Amino acid sequence: MNKPRVAIQGIKASFHQEAAVKFFGEDIELVECTSFKQTFEALSRKEADYVVMAIENSIAGSLLPNYSLMMNYNFPVVGEVSLRIQLHLLAYPGVKFEDVKYAISHPIALRQCVDFMEEYPQIKVIESSDTAACAKRVHDEKLMDTVAIANTMAAELYELNALEKRIESNKKNYTRFLIMADKHNGTIADPNKASLCFQAGNEVGSLAKVLNIFAENEINLSKIQSMPVLGKPNEYNFYADVEWQEPKQYDAAIKQALKYTHNFNILGEYRKNDKI
Structure with missing residues (x-):
């Protein structure tokens, strides 16, 4: 295979x-x-x-x-x-903390380390495309004034030293x-979670009706996220993750929700897997 x-x-x-x-x-x-x-x-x-x-x-x-x-x-x-996510300050071998002028990483990773970086305003933060690519650059270019913010796997692969470990703001x-x-x-056996996308009417209570349908059918709404519809002011896509015990209840909830939504899409049905 x-x-x-x-x-x-x-x-x-x-x-x-x-x-x-x-x-x-x-x-x-x-x-x-x-x-x-x-x-x-x-x-x-x-x-x-x-x-x-x-x-x-x-x-x-x-x-x-x-x-x-x-x-x-x-x-x-x-x-x-x-x-x-565990993030470390990775430097080329021999570089000391006081030598560091720049820290490079992906913008999302940098946002996760903002508390640490604010303690060292002398270090200029520079956004880049990828945490591992930043570590590779420090290694390949033998940068002596720049550290990468990346994971343990990157430190080992690109032979860098961790000047500071676990610099993410929240250890969880x-x-x-x-x-x-x-x-x-795309077919998964016995799914118990789905990602959905839909638009609700712009009238009072439209979204509440949809959410109540999930609640009445004992469907757990684990996430909901709204995003404006491109080119349509005051219209929003709602992205929702739902979980269920009984497939019949999920099927019933979807059928009922269709009456109060438009552009309803099931983005995927899969097995819940939230172990960290």
Whole structure:
């Protein structure tokens, strides 16, 4: 059997690789991409079998552009995985803390370390595309005045020293990732969670009616996120994650919700997996 080809935003030793390994195991073929859009393009061109994509972080919040990508490409969500995020200040061997003038990392990672960085205003923070790529740059260019903020995997792969460990603002920091697949890989046995997208009417109580339908059918609404509809003022897409015990109750809730919504999409039905 062929290894699953998994597209990630970033390179080896990124958090996306960690998430992919946690979900699929070590025996995967990594498809490295420079952007989230590129991961979906790889799936479209059948250069990958799956996409692993961060969707929310407990400190930095939801990655809103990624919801739009899910809608635009319409690949089914087939799973989820949550990853504890531990960030370290990584330097080229021999570099001391007092030598550091710059810190480079992905903007989401930087937001997770804002409390630590505010204590050292002499260090200029620079946003870049990927945590692991920043670590690789420090290694390849032998940077003596620049540190990368990245994970342990990056420190080991690119032979960097941790000047400071665990600099994330909240030690219970985690990121949730979604797994998308091509249509033929999109059927999951016995799902108990779904990601939905819909629009509710702009009248008083429209959204409340939909939420009440879920409650009355004993469907747990674990997340709801609104985003403006592009080009339509005062109209919003609602992205919701729902969980259920009985499939019949879920089916009934969906049928009832359709009466009070429009542009209703089931983005994916999958097994709940929130172990960190």
